[in-house]
Amino acid sequence: xxxxxxxxxxxxxxxxxxxxxxxxxxxxxxxxxxxxxxxxxxxxxxxxxxxxxxxxxxxxxxxxxxxxxxxxxxxxxxxxxxxxxx
Numbered sequence: 001x002x003x004x005x006x007x008x009x010x011x012x013x014x015x016x017x018x019x020x021x022x023x024x025x026x027x028x029x030x031x032x033x034x035x036x037x038x039x040x041x042x043x044x045x046x047x048x049x050x051x052x053x054x055x056x057x058x059x060x061x062x063x064x065x066x067x068x069x070x071x072x073x074x075x076x077x078x079x080x081x082x083x084x085x086x
Contacts, residue, residue: 033039
């Protein structure tokens with residue numbers, strides 16, 4: 001039984017170390033690629049494109065959802081009732 005637990009712990013530690021190495025390697029690759037390919041500028045351009053698209057949608061929505069302008073309705077004067085004086 002002791003041999004099994006020892007072997008299990010060794011395998012578990014090996015698997016955790018392997019997964020950690022993969023995560024660290026991937027993260028380093030992504031950071032390096034971001035810096036080398038001018039990631040800030042690319043992100044800025046993507047955000048500008050998205051905001052321009054949203055602005056276009058808003059402008060079209062204003063036209064589509066705007067209430068139609070109607071001519072003002074004239075308000076008729078209503079006579080006021082006066083009390084009779086005795």
